[in-house]
Amino acid sequence: MKVAISQLAVRYGATQVIDGLDLSAGPGEILAILGPNGSGKSSLVKAVAGLVPHAGSITFDGEARRPGRIGYMPQDIGARAALTVLETVLLGRLGRLGLRVGEADLAAVDAVLTELGLHRLAARYLGELSGGQRQLVFLAQALAAEPRLLMLDEPISALDVRHQLEVLEIVRRLTVARRLTTLVVLHDLNMAARFADAVAVIRNGRLARFGAPADVIDEAMLAQVFGVEASVALAGDGRPNVTPLRASRH
Amino acid sequence: MTDVLLAPLAQPRAEGIAALHGAIARRRAMVLLAGSLGLVASLVLDVATGPAFLSPADVVRSLAGMAGERSVDAIVWSIRLPVAFVALVVGAALGLSGAIMQTILNNPLASSYTLGVSAGAGFGAALVIVIGVALPVPEAYAVPVMAFLFAGLACAGVYAIGQTRDASPEMLVLGGIALLFLFQALLSLLQFVASPEALQQIVFWLFGSLQKATWGKLAIILLVLVACVPCLMRDAWRLTALKLGDERARGLGVDVRRLRLRCFALVSALTGVAVAFVGTIGFIGLVAPHVARMLVGEDQRSFLPASALFGALLLSLASIASKTVLPGAIVPIGIVTSLVGVPFFVWLTVSCRRAFW
Numbered sequence: 001m002k003v004a005i006s007q008l009a010v011r012y013g014a015t016q017v018i019d020g021l022d023l024s025a026g027p028g029e030i031l032a033i034l035g036p037n038g039s040g041k042s043s044l045v046k047a048v049a050g051l052v053p054h055a056g057s058i059t060f061d062g063e064a065r066r067p068g069r070i071g072y073m074p075q076d077i078g079a080r081a082a083l084t085v086l087e088t089v090l091l092g093r094l095g096r097l098g099l100r101v102g103e104a105d106l107a108a109v110d111a112v113l114t115e116l117g118l119h120r121l122a123a124r125y126l127g128e129l130s131g132g133q134r135q136l137v138f139l140a141q142a143l144a145a146e147p148r149l150l151m152l153d154e155p156i157s158a159l160d161v162r163h164q165l166e167v168l169e170i171v172r173r174l175t176v177a178r179r180l181t182t183l184v185v186l187h188d189l190n191m192a193a194r195f196a197d198a199v200a201v202i203r204n205g206r207l208a209r210f211g212a213p214a215d216v217i218d219e220a221m222l223a224q225v226f227g228v229e230a231s232v233a234l235a236g237d238g239r240p241n242v243t244p245l246r247a248s249r250h
Numbered sequence: 251m252t253d254v255l256l257a258p259l260a261q262p263r264a265e266g267i268a269a270l271h272g273a274i275a276r277r278r279a280m281v282l283l284a285g286s287l288g289l290v291a292s293l294v295l296d297v298a299t300g301p302a303f304l305s306p307a308d309v310v311r312s313l314a315g316m317a318g319e320r321s322v323d324a325i326v327w328s329i330r331l332p333v334a335f336v337a338l339v340v341g342a343a344l345g346l347s348g349a350i351m352q353t354i355l356n357n358p359l360a361s362s363y364t365l366g367v368s369a370g371a372g373f374g375a376a377l378v379i380v381i382g383v384a385l386p387v388p389e390a391y392a393v394p395v396m397a398f399l400f401a402g403l404a405c406a407g408v409y410a411i412g413q414t415r416d417a418s419p420e421m422l423v424l425g426g427i428a429l430l431f432l433f434q435a436l437l438s439l440l441q442f443v444a445s446p447e448a449l450q451q452i453v454f455w456l457f458g459s460l461q462k463a464t465w466g467k468l469a470i471i472l473l474v475l476v477a478c479v480p481c482l483m484r485d486a487w488r489l490t491a492l493k494l495g496d497e498r499a500r501g502l503g504v505d506v507r508r509l510r511l512r513c514f515a516l517v518s519a520l521t522g523v524a525v526a527f528v529g530t531i532g533f534i535g536l537v538a539p540h541v542a543r544m545l546v547g548e549d550q551r552s553f554l555p556a557s558a559l560f561g562a563l564l565l566s567l568a569s570i571a572s573k574t575v576l577p578g579a580i581v582p583i584g585i586v587t588s589l590v591g592v593p594f595f596v597w598l599t600v601s602c603r604r605a606f607w
Binding site for chain 1 (some may be wrong): 270271274314419483487488490491493494495497498500501502503504543547548549551569607
């Protein structure tokens with residue numbers, strides 16, 4: 001699915017958080033959204049998900065109507081509820097669930113739990129899980145929707161490095177295999193460089209840079225947008241590798 | 251997980267998850283069945299308990315139409331059965347409304363009693379009692395009608411205050427607490443200006459009592475309960491999603507604002523009709539959802555029926571206690587629920603799994 005964003009603007013009261021932003025992402029593609037804290041990354045994803053009022057246009061395969069199958073994983077993972085992992089993941093298929101849960105829904109949940117290695121946690125209550133485990137459960141919930149458009153807001157922030165790699169590998173593989181359009185907000189520049197097809201860097205609600213990781217992630221951008229002195233080397237696969245050195249003096 | 255990465259896309263292996271889902275559903279059904287059996291036993295005991303001694307066997311024979319003695323039938327069918335059934339339906343209505351409140355406000359302290367809805371109904375009833383002589387309709391009708399209307403007014407007030415900040419749970423809870431204090435203050439004012447007779451009536455109404463139950467009142471409460479249940483069950487999954495927070499629920503496609511509005515209307519009807527006929531009864535709406543949560547979790551397909559069931563059971567047990575704690579006297583039910591409810595609630599909260607809230 002082709003997602004095209006044109007002149008997007010989001011305002012919370014008197015605060016303009018996104019102002020005149022143009023972006024696009026296509027099927028089978030991961031678009032990583034980068035930027036400093038408070039730059040408008042989450043608001044961008046929420047606007048695409050239809051969760052905040054906005055101006056400008058967002059089209060899905062050329063149409064303004066959002067597709068039914070959207071997988072959205074918000075940043076917050078602090079939910080405390082007496083719900084099992086199985087019930088939580090089933091909620092990803094909310095629009096299709098009846099009082100009696102069908103076999104197709106259980107099969108879809110089974111597949112995604114297997115995919116993320118969560119099978120053994122299926123009967124556990126959410127509140128009994130660690131933050132990282134909850135993050136995986138909510139990723140499973142987003143995937144259980146069998147989405148065509150997948151939006152993940154900091155999906156690896158609570159995970160150890162092994163799980164970060166594994167989760168992004170899975171997202172990458174599903175994006176390619178199922179031709180998903182995936183928007184993922186990340187703070188880890190190297191993960192973005194490694195797994196994304198395109199990178200959008202946002203600063204103060206405006207698009208600072210947009211393009212392939214190797215074209216966008218460079219020392220000048222890091223200094224200008226993040227205020228960081230860093231060395232950027234290209235790895236064997238041509239993707240940039242960032243070593244932060246120090247915060248720049250303003 | 252790493253092995254899975256190297257394999258092709260996982261094939262559905264539904265028997266494991268389907269079996270687990272079936273096992274969870276069966277366990278919850280067993281809890282509901284055990285609660286239902288407890289309810290039947292409690293109903294029989296409630297009917298058997300009272301100034302005139304009846305054995306549970308007498309009650310069962312009378313219910314089956316084989317009592318043999320007219321006096322037993324008269325006591326069972328005309329006096330005690332309506333009271334026992336009203337305890338069940340009022341308990342169910344209060345348990346259900348508490349469960350809805352705790353879910354839509356994502357707050358374990360929420361109930362009609364703690365967020366001003368019952369206090370609103372109490373004020374409405376007291377208003378009629380104080381100005382009763384000036385009303386064109388008999389007080390016996392005006393009191394429940396005004397209690398019902400003021401319960402609705404309190405609900406609308408809570409929602410209107412919450413609306414100022416997008417009907418967020420925090421704002422709705424603050425609105426409820428503000429209205430609780432407002433109606434309590436207004437009630438105190440009415441008590442201050444009331445005549446000694448009116449004051450006595452107000453106090454007795456506020457205690458809560460099942461003794462004025464009739465088959466007609468039972469039918470009205472039951473009708474409201476039966477009308478509300480399908481509306482709630484239709485929203486069961488959406489309410490379950492709301493337990494994960496507003497943003498996540500919206501992300502799953504739930505129109506959170508409309509869902510809350512619908513639920514507030516149902517809480518208003520359930521609390522209003524329950525309180526209108528029996529007075530303010532505390533703690534059932536708070537405690538029953540906690541019992542349900544401990545036993546069946548918060549999948550609302552089980553949580554809502556379980557809250558209604560345990561609300562009914564708790565009020566039925568309180569009804570028995572109200573007739574037995576003081577020999578020869580019937581203690582108002584509201585006093586019993588609060589006295590027994592407080593230690594029970596403390597025990598529940600201490601023993602509840604941390605993971606739940």
